[in-house]
Amino acid sequence: GAVVSQHPSWVICKSGTSVKIECRSLDFQATTMFWYRQFPKQSLMLMATSNEGSKATYEQGVEKDKFLINHASLTLSTLTVTSAHPEDSSFYICSAPPPSGRYNEQFFGPGTRLTVL
């Protein structure tokens, strides 16, 4: 079945630095990928929709300049948290709909735990 991977699985960084998170579809091409963030014991909140070959679409309240998204190829989307601060610490999860039909469920990556000190 379709597999989505994320790298790294966890990262600790100092405040003010930037962190890049990769999301890859391993056995299918994804023209669209979604980025979510999840705070402890809370739901997943959609941050942005990543579109291959065009600009990402951000949800209301998400800072475009802080969360940079690049959908460089049909199998890779990256999320860069720029000038990270402790409040950016969260669990970031990406997902991609498989190509076999728009009605199918999305496949989720395993998530990336970001801790900003």
Add this chain to the structure above:
Amino acid sequence: AQSVAQPEDQVNVAEGNPLTVKCTYSVSGNPYLFWYVQYPNRGLQFLLKYITGDNLVKGSYGFEAEFNKSQTSFHLKKPSALVSDSALYFCAVRFPEAGTALIFGKGTTLSVSS
């Protein structure tokens, strides 16, 4: 506003007993409905979905869910709970238009005791 509600933060059941995790939705039109499960520090695993057709859908690990349009509900059920079912469960909806993301409920923690 479009939303998904999971009214229970936590559901506790004894192993072997039936379980129900509730979900109601408030969206216009005919959305697609999903259930996902999340284990600690892991991504989401798909359980089942309702797109159209039979209101009772069966999914992974013995779970099933019943779509009730009049009550706008999509409760997750399992006839006999296992300790290994203990996890965080999310109900989600998406709209039929291609390229749309999922809208998640806040999640319900299921705890199955032995």
